[in-house]
Amino acid sequence: MTAVRNHPLVTFFVLTFVIAWGFVPFGSFGAFAPLIAALIVAPIGRGRAGLVELGRRLVRWRVRWYWYALAIGVPVAVHLLAFGLGGTTATVSAGTVLLMFLLRVVDPTDGALGEEPGWRGFALPGMQTRLSPLATTAILAVVITVWHLPLAFLEGGDLRGNVAIIVVGTVAVTFWYTWLFNHTGGSVLLVVIAHAAEGAVQHEGLLYMVVWLAVAVVLVVVDLRSWLRPAPADATWAPDVPTTTARVS
Template sequence: MRLRSAVRRHPVVVFFVLTYAIAWGVLPFGTFGAYAPLVAALVVAPLCRGRAGLVELGRRLVRWRVPWWCYLLAIGVPLAVHLLAVLLRGEVSTIAWAAAGDVLLVALVRLVNPGDGPLGEEPGWRGFALPGMQARLSPLASTSILAVLVTAWHLPIAFLVGGDVVTTLVGLVVGTVAVTFWYSWLFDHARGSVLLVLVAHAVEGAVQDDTLLYFGLWLAVAVVLVVADLRWWRRPAPAEATWSRPEHGVIL
């Protein structure tokens, strides 16, 4: 009863603690628990909100009735960032272009694989944590906090992939912070749809390249989104992008 009471009082805090514990707990075995946010959300949501918590999380995962342009941006923005990086590097004549079918297949696999980034992370980051924080904080404040926590959570990956650790860390930090702002903007404008963010994340992962230029372009996208839509970032989040019972979904 005491544990459940603590979870009810600070559900988002408990979610992050559990997410870090699960993902980092397997590091001694040479792996990283990318599925941790999904597991943590499935554990904390019913503890703090009962069956209603799981139902609301599930509805976000299948919410497909959103403005048509959200689908266009979810797919088009990652592709545009990738193509622009290729053009700026001057690799148009030498790059081995992947067939559209191959990119689609990779994206679909990532979309349904709970051990991969999109399905393993988005139900937790955007499905549980962000709506909880936005119940009391503005989208800008919520996303800034989320960007720091999500980026720190990813840092051990730089030491697992090998290669130049410093370059990998810089790219990881810049890229993760940038796409966190992009995903938050898309999530809120898509009426709190985790499905749309899943699609965007899966497409981005299917075309991603690990260059600083690529991650720098994502940073530029984030800056444009904040500067061009600053008034929206400072307003209360849309009702669909917060928990239906704010008192059980805050980080404070």
């Protein structure tokens, strides 16, 4: 328990890898591992207040309407642009896309709700307490990319192509999710919505990921000042949350 309290982020990352990769020998992947790891480490490492803080981020819905529009609109625009440039995508009806989006928002075993409370609700604000958003996101991009790599083997087909898609796509959306999180007062809910919108249509090919990479570059270049200065207080761990006196029943 002392180790968890002294090193909550390290513990979170270790648990996330162990839980997710533990399913790989069985031909699966624990996409919900970040959520489980956060729910374990937050109350042990930061006390009851840490768990409350995580929960509040997950239901933080009071943001201006245009952030909801961006959370959904940016992924849709990326899909359309990639398709217009010659990318391939699954042929599905609008109703199917909407149903997939809604299911991803509420399904804790899916990437949106299964990942974001951990990556953005716990790890990102914890790291931004000491590092700039740019440095934090660069580190998280590497960690999350490595975490996703077993999927390249599980999906079959062209291994090099799968790895390239995972690397480019994961790095790109990590910057997008940080930007959205920091500009919405640390709202995990908005990031869950954005993640669900991104995966509602199964887009194939490296071109789609390259478009996401272009979005990430634009976000950094246009809003460079916010990436280099300290993150907003509501996008970091609350300083008054106890870390050394946490108790579990």
